[in-house]
Amino acid sequence: MSGELSGQVAIVTGGASGIGAASAALLAGQGARVIVADLQDARDGAGRFVSHDVASEESWKSLLADVLESEGRLDIVVNNAGISGGVGNAETTTVENWQHVQAINSEGVFLGCKYAIQGMKQTGPDKPASKGSIVNISSIAGLIGSAGPTAYTASKGAVRLLSKSVALYCAEQKYNIRCNSVHPGGVDTPIFNPLWQAMGHEQGKAFLGSRHPIGRMAEPVDLGEVVLWLASDRSNFVTGAEIVADGGLTSGLMKR
Protein backbone atom coordinates (compact mmCIF):
# COMPACT_ATOMS: atom_id res chain seq x y z
CA MET A 1 0.00 0.00 0.00
CA SER A 2 1.28 3.47 -0.75
CA GLY A 3 1.15 6.32 1.73
CA GLU A 4 3.45 8.55 3.66
CA LEU A 5 4.69 5.66 5.80
CA SER A 6 5.20 3.38 2.84
CA GLY A 7 8.14 1.03 3.43
CA GLN A 8 8.24 1.71 7.16
CA VAL A 9 7.77 -0.88 9.89
CA ALA A 10 5.86 -0.18 13.10
CA ILE A 11 5.32 -2.08 16.33
CA VAL A 12 2.18 -1.21 18.32
CA THR A 13 1.97 -2.77 21.78
CA GLY A 14 -1.52 -3.32 23.08
CA GLY A 15 -2.47 -3.12 19.41
CA ALA A 16 -5.43 -5.48 19.74
CA SER A 17 -7.80 -2.91 21.19
CA GLY A 18 -8.44 0.72 22.05
CA ILE A 19 -5.88 3.38 21.15
CA GLY A 20 -3.48 0.67 19.99
CA ALA A 21 -5.90 -0.83 17.48
CA ALA A 22 -6.86 2.62 16.14
CA SER A 23 -3.19 3.57 15.83
CA ALA A 24 -2.34 0.32 14.06
CA ALA A 25 -5.14 0.90 11.56
CA LEU A 26 -4.09 4.49 10.82
CA LEU A 27 -0.39 3.58 10.50
CA ALA A 28 -1.31 0.73 8.15
CA GLY A 29 -3.56 3.12 6.24
CA GLN A 30 -0.49 5.23 5.48
CA GLY A 31 1.36 2.21 4.16
CA ALA A 32 3.35 1.09 7.20
CA ARG A 33 3.81 -2.61 7.83
CA VAL A 34 2.38 -2.94 11.33
CA ILE A 35 3.19 -5.54 13.96
CA VAL A 36 0.33 -5.78 16.43
CA ALA A 37 2.02 -6.92 19.65
CA ASP A 38 -0.44 -7.93 22.32
CA LEU A 39 -1.26 -10.60 24.88
CA GLN A 40 -4.74 -10.60 23.44
CA ASP A 41 -5.19 -12.24 20.07
CA ALA A 42 -5.64 -9.78 17.19
CA ARG A 43 -5.44 -11.87 14.04
CA ASP A 44 -8.20 -9.79 12.45
CA GLY A 45 -6.43 -6.50 13.15
CA ALA A 46 -4.65 -4.02 10.92
CA GLY A 47 -1.29 -5.76 10.98
CA ARG A 48 0.55 -8.95 11.67
CA PHE A 49 -0.25 -10.23 15.16
CA VAL A 50 2.60 -11.31 17.43
CA SER A 51 1.86 -12.56 20.93
CA HIS A 52 3.83 -10.29 23.25
CA ASP A 53 4.10 -9.49 26.96
CA VAL A 54 5.53 -5.96 27.39
CA ALA A 55 6.62 -6.70 30.97
CA SER A 56 8.91 -9.53 29.85
CA GLU A 57 12.38 -8.70 28.55
CA GLU A 58 12.55 -12.13 26.87
CA SER A 59 9.38 -11.32 25.01
CA TRP A 60 10.88 -8.02 23.77
CA LYS A 61 14.03 -9.80 22.61
CA SER A 62 12.12 -12.34 20.60
CA LEU A 63 9.71 -9.72 19.21
CA LEU A 64 12.59 -7.56 17.98
CA ALA A 65 14.40 -10.55 16.50
CA ASP A 66 11.20 -11.59 14.74
CA VAL A 67 10.58 -8.11 13.31
CA LEU A 68 14.15 -7.58 12.14
CA GLU A 69 14.26 -10.99 10.55
CA SER A 70 10.92 -10.75 8.79
CA GLU A 71 10.80 -7.03 8.01
CA GLY A 72 14.47 -6.07 7.99
CA ARG A 73 13.93 -2.74 9.73
CA LEU A 74 12.09 -0.88 12.46
CA ASP A 75 10.90 2.74 12.23
CA ILE A 76 8.05 3.27 14.66
CA VAL A 77 7.27 1.90 18.10
CA VAL A 78 4.06 2.82 19.88
CA ASN A 79 4.30 1.85 23.55
CA ASN A 80 0.59 1.76 24.17
CA ALA A 81 -0.04 -1.37 26.28
CA GLY A 82 -1.15 -0.50 29.77
CA ILE A 83 -3.55 -1.33 32.56
CA SER A 84 -5.44 0.75 35.08
CA GLY A 85 -4.74 -1.75 37.83
CA GLY A 86 -8.12 -1.37 39.48
CA VAL A 87 -9.21 1.32 41.89
CA GLY A 88 -6.57 1.40 44.63
CA ASN A 89 -6.01 4.71 46.39
CA ALA A 90 -3.13 5.97 48.56
CA GLU A 91 -4.33 3.84 51.47
CA THR A 92 -5.67 0.69 49.81
CA THR A 93 -3.06 0.04 47.10
CA THR A 94 -1.03 -3.07 47.93
CA VAL A 95 2.64 -3.56 47.12
CA GLU A 96 1.64 -6.41 44.80
CA ASN A 97 -0.76 -4.17 42.88
CA TRP A 98 1.84 -1.40 42.72
CA GLN A 99 4.49 -3.74 41.34
CA HIS A 100 2.09 -5.28 38.82
CA VAL A 101 1.06 -1.89 37.46
CA GLN A 102 4.66 -0.61 37.31
CA ALA A 103 5.79 -3.82 35.57
CA ILE A 104 3.39 -3.25 32.68
CA ASN A 105 2.99 0.54 32.49
CA SER A 106 6.46 1.71 33.48
CA GLU A 107 8.90 -1.17 33.01
CA GLY A 108 7.03 -2.18 29.85
CA VAL A 109 7.61 1.26 28.34
CA PHE A 110 11.23 1.30 29.53
CA LEU A 111 11.82 -2.02 27.75
CA GLY A 112 9.85 -0.83 24.74
CA CYS A 113 12.10 2.20 24.34
CA LYS A 114 15.26 0.22 24.93
CA TYR A 115 14.47 -2.38 22.29
CA ALA A 116 12.96 0.21 19.94
CA ILE A 117 16.30 2.02 19.84
CA GLN A 118 18.13 -1.25 19.20
CA GLY A 119 15.85 -1.96 16.26
CA MET A 120 15.81 1.58 14.86
CA LYS A 121 19.62 1.72 14.86
CA GLN A 122 19.70 -1.22 12.47
CA THR A 123 20.48 -0.01 8.99
CA GLY A 124 19.99 -1.69 5.65
CA PRO A 125 19.92 -1.06 1.90
CA ASP A 126 16.73 1.02 2.11
CA LYS A 127 17.56 2.59 5.50
CA PRO A 128 21.17 3.82 5.49
CA ALA A 129 21.09 5.59 8.87
CA SER A 130 19.41 5.12 12.23
CA LYS A 131 16.05 6.85 12.37
CA GLY A 132 12.74 6.41 14.09
CA SER A 133 9.91 7.65 16.24
CA ILE A 134 8.92 6.29 19.64
CA VAL A 135 5.46 7.20 20.91
CA ASN A 136 4.75 6.47 24.57
CA ILE A 137 1.17 6.55 25.76
CA SER A 138 1.10 8.19 29.17
CA SER A 139 -2.14 9.76 30.41
CA ILE A 140 -3.48 12.91 31.98
CA ALA A 141 -2.82 10.85 35.11
CA GLY A 142 0.84 11.61 34.36
CA LEU A 143 -0.01 15.31 34.68
CA ILE A 144 -2.61 15.61 37.43
CA GLY A 145 -3.38 13.60 40.54
CA SER A 146 -7.09 12.99 40.22
CA ALA A 147 -7.20 11.04 36.98
CA GLY A 148 -6.59 7.50 38.15
CA PRO A 149 -5.66 5.04 40.86
CA THR A 150 -2.46 5.66 42.83
CA ALA A 151 -0.20 3.07 41.20
CA TYR A 152 -1.45 4.07 37.72
CA THR A 153 -0.79 7.76 38.41
CA ALA A 154 2.78 7.05 39.49
CA SER A 155 3.41 4.79 36.49
CA LYS A 156 2.22 7.44 34.05
CA GLY A 157 4.35 10.10 35.74
CA ALA A 158 7.31 7.78 35.23
CA VAL A 159 6.49 7.42 31.51
CA ARG A 160 6.27 11.21 31.15
CA LEU A 161 9.81 11.81 32.41
CA LEU A 162 11.29 8.62 31.01
CA SER A 163 10.21 9.79 27.54
CA LYS A 164 12.11 13.05 27.92
CA SER A 165 15.23 11.24 29.06
CA VAL A 166 15.03 8.93 26.05
CA ALA A 167 14.45 11.88 23.69
CA LEU A 168 17.48 13.76 25.02
CA TYR A 169 19.69 10.68 24.98
CA CYS A 170 18.84 9.88 21.36
CA ALA A 171 19.43 13.51 20.38
CA GLU A 172 22.78 13.49 22.18
CA GLN A 173 23.79 10.30 20.37
CA LYS A 174 22.63 11.76 17.02
CA TYR A 175 20.46 8.72 16.38
CA ASN A 176 17.70 10.71 14.65
CA ILE A 177 15.23 8.89 16.87
CA ARG A 178 12.51 11.01 18.44
CA CYS A 179 10.54 10.12 21.56
CA ASN A 180 7.38 11.79 22.86
CA SER A 181 4.64 11.10 25.36
CA VAL A 182 0.91 11.31 24.65
CA HIS A 183 -1.50 12.25 27.44
CA PRO A 184 -5.07 11.23 26.64
CA GLY A 185 -8.06 12.12 28.77
CA GLY A 186 -10.97 9.69 28.83
CA VAL A 187 -11.02 7.46 25.75
CA ASP A 188 -13.71 4.91 24.98
CA THR A 189 -11.53 1.82 25.35
CA PRO A 190 -11.68 -1.46 27.29
CA ILE A 191 -9.70 0.16 30.14
CA PHE A 192 -13.12 1.49 31.25
CA ASN A 193 -14.86 -1.90 31.04
CA PRO A 194 -15.55 -1.97 34.80
CA LEU A 195 -17.32 1.38 34.51
CA TRP A 196 -19.30 0.27 31.46
CA GLN A 197 -20.40 -2.79 33.40
CA ALA A 198 -21.45 -0.68 36.37
CA MET A 199 -23.21 2.16 34.51
CA GLY A 200 -23.87 0.89 31.01
CA HIS A 201 -21.73 1.94 28.07
CA GLU A 202 -23.75 4.94 26.87
CA GLN A 203 -24.44 6.31 30.35
CA GLY A 204 -20.81 5.79 31.33
CA LYS A 205 -19.61 7.62 28.24
CA ALA A 206 -22.01 10.48 28.88
CA PHE A 207 -20.89 10.69 32.51
CA LEU A 208 -17.18 10.81 31.68
CA GLY A 209 -17.83 12.98 28.63
CA SER A 210 -19.49 15.64 30.76
CA ARG A 211 -16.24 16.05 32.69
CA HIS A 212 -14.36 17.05 29.55
CA PRO A 213 -14.74 20.70 28.50
CA ILE A 214 -15.28 19.55 24.93
CA GLY A 215 -18.35 17.65 26.15
CA ARG A 216 -17.47 14.12 25.16
CA MET A 217 -14.95 11.33 25.66
CA ALA A 218 -12.40 10.67 22.94
CA GLU A 219 -12.89 7.87 20.46
CA PRO A 220 -9.78 5.72 19.96
CA VAL A 221 -9.30 7.21 16.49
CA ASP A 222 -8.90 10.70 18.02
CA LEU A 223 -5.77 9.42 19.74
CA GLY A 224 -4.74 7.31 16.77
CA GLU A 225 -4.43 10.52 14.75
CA VAL A 226 -2.09 11.98 17.37
CA VAL A 227 -0.01 8.83 17.29
CA LEU A 228 0.11 8.87 13.48
CA TRP A 229 1.31 12.49 13.48
CA LEU A 230 4.03 11.76 16.04
CA ALA A 231 5.08 8.63 14.15
CA SER A 232 5.35 10.43 10.81
CA ASP A 233 7.90 12.92 9.52
CA ARG A 234 5.29 15.64 9.89
CA SER A 235 6.41 16.01 13.52
CA ASN A 236 10.14 16.00 12.73
CA PHE A 237 11.04 18.78 15.16
CA VAL A 238 8.97 17.35 18.01
CA THR A 239 10.89 15.35 20.60
CA GLY A 240 10.73 15.10 24.39
CA ALA A 241 7.31 16.73 24.21
CA GLU A 242 4.10 16.05 26.09
CA ILE A 243 1.22 15.95 23.65
CA VAL A 244 -2.00 16.39 25.56
CA ALA A 245 -5.21 15.21 23.87
CA ASP A 246 -7.82 15.46 26.59
CA GLY A 247 -10.68 17.57 25.31
CA GLY A 248 -9.48 20.42 27.50
CA LEU A 249 -9.68 18.44 30.75
CA THR A 250 -6.36 19.68 32.18
CA SER A 251 -6.59 23.18 30.68
CA GLY A 252 -8.24 24.92 33.59
CA LEU A 253 -11.57 26.06 34.94
CA MET A 254 -14.89 26.64 33.22
CA LYS A 255 -17.83 28.81 34.32
CA ARG A 256 -19.97 26.89 36.77
Next chain:
Amino acid sequence: MPRLENKVVLLSGGASGIGAETARLVVREGGKAVLADRDEAKGRALAAELGDAALFVALDVTQEAGWQSAVAASVERFGGLHGLLNAAGVGVRNSIEDCTLAEYRRVNDINSLGTFLGCKTAIPALKQSGGGSIVNISSVLGLRGASYAMAYCASKGAVRTLTKNVALHCAQMKYNIRCNSVHPGYIDTPMIAPRLGQTVGNRSGRQDLEELHPLGRLGRPEEVANMILFLLSDESTFSTGSEFVCDGGLTA
Protein backbone atom coordinates in the same frame (compact mmCIF):
# COMPACT_ATOMS: atom_id res chain seq x y z
CA MET B 1 7.18 30.71 68.99
CA PRO B 2 8.95 27.74 67.48
CA ARG B 3 7.55 26.87 64.08
CA LEU B 4 7.11 23.13 64.70
CA GLU B 5 6.35 23.12 68.41
CA ASN B 6 5.64 19.55 69.57
CA LYS B 7 5.20 18.30 66.04
CA VAL B 8 6.54 14.79 65.45
CA VAL B 9 8.19 14.33 62.06
CA LEU B 10 9.32 11.04 60.54
CA LEU B 11 12.16 11.47 58.04
CA SER B 12 13.26 8.73 55.67
CA GLY B 13 16.85 9.25 54.62
CA GLY B 14 17.14 11.21 57.85
CA ALA B 15 20.76 10.25 58.52
CA SER B 16 22.37 12.33 55.81
CA GLY B 17 21.99 15.08 53.24
CA ILE B 18 18.67 16.87 52.95
CA GLY B 19 17.03 14.49 55.47
CA ALA B 20 19.63 15.13 58.16
CA GLU B 21 19.58 18.88 57.65
CA THR B 22 15.80 18.89 57.93
CA ALA B 23 15.97 16.80 61.12
CA ARG B 24 18.26 19.42 62.67
CA LEU B 25 15.83 22.16 61.70
CA VAL B 26 12.82 20.22 63.03
CA VAL B 27 14.47 19.90 66.43
CA ARG B 28 15.64 23.53 66.42
CA GLU B 29 12.05 24.60 65.78
CA GLY B 30 10.67 22.67 68.75
CA GLY B 31 9.65 19.46 66.99
CA LYS B 32 10.61 15.82 67.37
CA ALA B 33 12.58 14.08 64.64
CA VAL B 34 12.44 10.36 63.92
CA LEU B 35 15.41 9.53 61.72
CA ALA B 36 14.63 6.52 59.56
CA ASP B 37 17.57 5.33 57.53
CA ARG B 38 19.50 2.29 56.34
CA ASP B 39 22.71 3.79 57.67
CA GLU B 40 22.57 2.87 61.36
CA ALA B 41 25.93 4.39 62.33
CA LYS B 42 25.19 7.81 60.87
CA GLY B 43 21.58 7.74 62.03
CA ARG B 44 22.43 6.88 65.62
CA ALA B 45 25.19 9.48 65.71
CA LEU B 46 22.85 12.23 64.54
CA ALA B 47 20.09 11.11 66.93
CA ALA B 48 22.60 11.28 69.80
CA GLU B 49 23.66 14.77 68.70
CA LEU B 50 20.04 15.95 68.63
CA GLY B 51 19.28 14.49 72.06
CA ASP B 52 15.88 13.67 73.55
CA ALA B 53 13.98 15.24 70.70
CA ALA B 54 15.29 12.66 68.24
CA LEU B 55 14.99 8.93 67.69
CA PHE B 56 16.69 6.64 65.20
CA VAL B 57 14.92 3.72 63.53
CA ALA B 58 16.49 1.43 60.95
CA LEU B 59 14.49 1.47 57.72
CA ASP B 60 14.68 0.00 54.24
CA VAL B 61 12.05 2.13 52.47
CA THR B 62 11.11 -0.65 50.07
CA GLN B 63 9.76 -2.80 52.93
CA GLU B 64 6.20 -2.11 54.07
CA ALA B 65 6.75 -3.87 57.41
CA GLY B 66 9.72 -1.62 58.12
CA TRP B 67 7.58 1.46 57.50
CA GLN B 68 4.92 0.13 59.87
CA SER B 69 7.54 -0.31 62.61
CA ALA B 70 8.95 3.17 61.99
CA VAL B 71 5.52 4.81 62.23
CA ALA B 72 4.65 2.77 65.34
CA ALA B 73 7.97 3.70 66.98
CA SER B 74 7.34 7.39 66.27
CA VAL B 75 3.90 7.32 67.86
CA GLU B 76 5.06 5.23 70.81
CA ARG B 77 8.02 7.46 71.60
CA PHE B 78 6.52 10.88 70.96
CA GLY B 79 2.76 10.31 71.19
CA GLY B 80 1.70 11.06 67.63
CA LEU B 81 2.78 11.86 64.07
CA HIS B 82 2.35 15.22 62.34
CA GLY B 83 4.81 15.19 59.50
CA LEU B 84 6.50 12.83 57.06
CA LEU B 85 9.50 13.62 54.89
CA ASN B 86 10.27 11.10 52.16
CA ALA B 87 13.89 12.00 51.50
CA ALA B 88 15.47 8.56 51.06
CA GLY B 89 16.56 8.02 47.49
CA VAL B 90 19.30 6.90 45.17
CA GLY B 91 20.84 8.94 42.40
CA VAL B 92 22.01 6.71 39.58
CA ARG B 93 23.41 7.63 36.21
CA ASN B 94 22.25 5.48 33.33
CA SER B 95 20.80 5.87 29.86
CA ILE B 96 17.99 4.07 28.09
CA GLU B 97 20.60 1.91 26.33
CA ASP B 98 22.75 0.88 29.26
CA CYS B 99 20.19 0.55 32.06
CA THR B 100 19.18 -3.03 32.86
CA LEU B 101 15.67 -4.00 33.90
CA ALA B 102 17.00 -4.97 37.34
CA GLU B 103 18.57 -1.54 37.78
CA TYR B 104 15.45 0.25 36.54
CA ARG B 105 13.42 -1.66 39.11
CA ARG B 106 15.89 -1.03 41.93
CA VAL B 107 15.90 2.75 41.40
CA ASN B 108 12.12 2.89 41.07
CA ASP B 109 11.61 0.67 44.11
CA ILE B 110 13.68 2.91 46.37
CA ASN B 111 12.62 6.30 45.03
CA SER B 112 9.05 5.70 44.00
CA LEU B 113 7.70 2.60 45.78
CA GLY B 114 9.54 3.78 48.92
CA THR B 115 7.77 7.14 48.79
CA PHE B 116 4.40 5.51 48.16
CA LEU B 117 4.87 3.18 51.15
CA GLY B 118 5.84 6.12 53.34
CA CYS B 119 2.64 7.95 52.41
CA LYS B 120 0.46 4.88 52.75
CA THR B 121 1.82 3.93 56.17
CA ALA B 122 1.90 7.42 57.63
CA ILE B 123 -1.62 8.50 56.61
CA PRO B 124 -3.48 6.59 59.38
CA ALA B 125 -1.12 7.91 62.08
CA LEU B 126 -1.25 11.47 60.75
CA LYS B 127 -5.05 11.22 60.66
CA GLN B 128 -5.14 10.00 64.25
CA SER B 129 -3.01 12.94 65.30
CA GLY B 130 -5.48 15.41 63.82
CA GLY B 131 -3.77 15.81 60.43
CA GLY B 132 -0.39 16.76 59.16
CA SER B 133 1.93 17.35 56.25
CA ILE B 134 3.73 14.97 53.89
CA VAL B 135 6.70 16.22 51.91
CA ASN B 136 8.07 14.07 49.09
CA ILE B 137 11.48 14.80 47.64
CA SER B 138 11.27 14.62 43.87
CA SER B 139 13.89 16.47 41.84
CA VAL B 140 14.38 18.93 39.01
CA LEU B 141 14.68 15.67 37.08
CA GLY B 142 11.02 15.03 37.92
CA LEU B 143 10.28 18.20 35.96
CA ARG B 144 12.85 17.99 33.16
CA GLY B 145 14.46 14.99 31.50
CA ALA B 146 18.14 14.14 31.60
CA SER B 147 19.78 11.99 28.95
CA TYR B 148 22.11 10.46 31.53
CA ALA B 149 19.63 9.65 34.32
CA MET B 150 16.80 7.71 32.69
CA ALA B 151 15.68 5.51 35.60
CA TYR B 152 16.09 8.36 38.08
CA CYS B 153 13.94 10.65 35.90
CA ALA B 154 11.24 7.99 35.70
CA SER B 155 11.24 7.49 39.47
CA LYS B 156 11.07 11.21 40.22
CA GLY B 157 8.34 11.73 37.62
CA ALA B 158 6.40 9.03 39.47
CA VAL B 159 6.90 10.83 42.79
CA ARG B 160 5.67 14.08 41.23
CA THR B 161 2.29 12.66 40.18
CA LEU B 162 2.00 10.25 43.12
CA THR B 163 2.21 13.31 45.39
CA LYS B 164 -0.76 14.95 43.68
CA ASN B 165 -2.76 11.72 43.90
CA VAL B 166 -2.05 11.42 47.64
CA ALA B 167 -2.90 15.10 48.19
CA LEU B 168 -6.25 14.79 46.45
CA HIS B 169 -7.13 11.54 48.22
CA CYS B 170 -6.49 13.11 51.61
CA ALA B 171 -8.41 16.26 50.66
CA GLN B 172 -11.37 14.23 49.45
CA MET B 173 -11.38 12.18 52.63
CA LYS B 174 -11.15 15.37 54.73
CA TYR B 175 -8.14 14.02 56.63
CA ASN B 176 -6.51 17.44 57.05
CA ILE B 177 -3.35 15.93 55.57
CA ARG B 178 -1.47 17.88 52.93
CA CYS B 179 1.07 16.42 50.51
CA ASN B 180 3.55 18.35 48.36
CA SER B 181 6.63 17.58 46.33
CA VAL B 182 9.97 19.39 46.56
CA HIS B 183 12.19 19.58 43.48
CA PRO B 184 15.79 20.35 44.38
CA GLY B 185 18.51 21.08 41.87
CA TYR B 186 21.96 19.64 42.52
CA ILE B 187 22.50 19.89 46.26
CA ASP B 188 25.87 19.40 47.93
CA THR B 189 25.03 16.07 49.60
CA PRO B 190 26.52 12.56 49.67
CA MET B 191 24.26 11.63 46.73
CA ILE B 192 26.29 13.71 44.29
CA ALA B 193 29.65 13.48 46.07
CA PRO B 194 31.06 10.92 43.61
CA ARG B 195 30.50 13.32 40.72
CA LEU B 196 32.14 16.33 42.30
CA GLY B 197 35.65 14.95 42.09
CA GLN B 198 35.39 13.69 38.52
CA THR B 199 36.71 15.58 35.54
CA VAL B 200 34.28 16.70 32.86
CA GLY B 201 36.13 18.08 29.84
CA ASN B 202 38.58 20.59 31.29
CA ARG B 203 36.52 21.24 34.41
CA SER B 204 35.89 19.48 37.67
CA GLY B 205 32.61 17.67 38.18
CA ARG B 206 31.74 20.31 40.76
CA GLN B 207 32.22 23.18 38.31
CA ASP B 208 30.24 21.30 35.70
CA LEU B 209 27.28 20.91 38.04
CA GLU B 210 27.60 24.45 39.40
CA GLU B 211 27.28 25.88 35.90
CA LEU B 212 23.91 24.17 35.41
CA HIS B 213 22.43 26.58 37.93
CA PRO B 214 21.94 30.24 36.98
CA LEU B 215 22.97 31.11 40.55
CA GLY B 216 26.34 29.59 39.67
CA ARG B 217 26.70 27.20 42.58
CA LEU B 218 25.32 24.01 44.11
CA GLY B 219 22.46 24.18 46.57
CA ARG B 220 23.12 23.69 50.26
CA PRO B 221 21.10 21.07 52.17
CA GLU B 222 19.83 23.72 54.60
CA GLU B 223 18.34 25.70 51.72
CA VAL B 224 16.15 22.75 50.80
CA ALA B 225 15.48 22.03 54.48
CA ASN B 226 14.11 25.56 54.88
CA MET B 227 11.59 24.93 52.13
CA ILE B 228 10.64 21.60 53.72
CA LEU B 229 10.26 23.28 57.11
CA PHE B 230 7.77 25.71 55.61
CA LEU B 231 5.80 22.81 54.13
CA LEU B 232 5.85 20.81 57.38
CA SER B 233 4.72 23.82 59.41
CA ASP B 234 1.31 25.44 59.72
CA GLU B 235 2.58 28.34 57.63
CA SER B 236 1.68 26.40 54.47
CA THR B 237 -1.78 25.09 55.36
CA PHE B 238 -3.36 26.07 51.99
CA SER B 239 -0.66 24.34 49.92
CA THR B 240 -1.32 20.78 48.80
CA GLY B 241 -0.60 18.75 45.66
CA SER B 242 1.95 21.34 44.57
CA GLU B 243 5.47 21.35 43.21
CA PHE B 244 7.99 23.41 45.20
CA VAL B 245 11.17 24.06 43.25
CA CYS B 246 14.50 24.82 44.92
CA ASP B 247 17.02 24.77 42.09
CA GLY B 248 19.01 27.99 41.81
CA GLY B 249 17.08 28.82 38.65
CA LEU B 250 17.94 25.60 36.79
CA THR B 251 14.47 25.00 35.39
CA ALA B 252 13.74 28.68 34.81
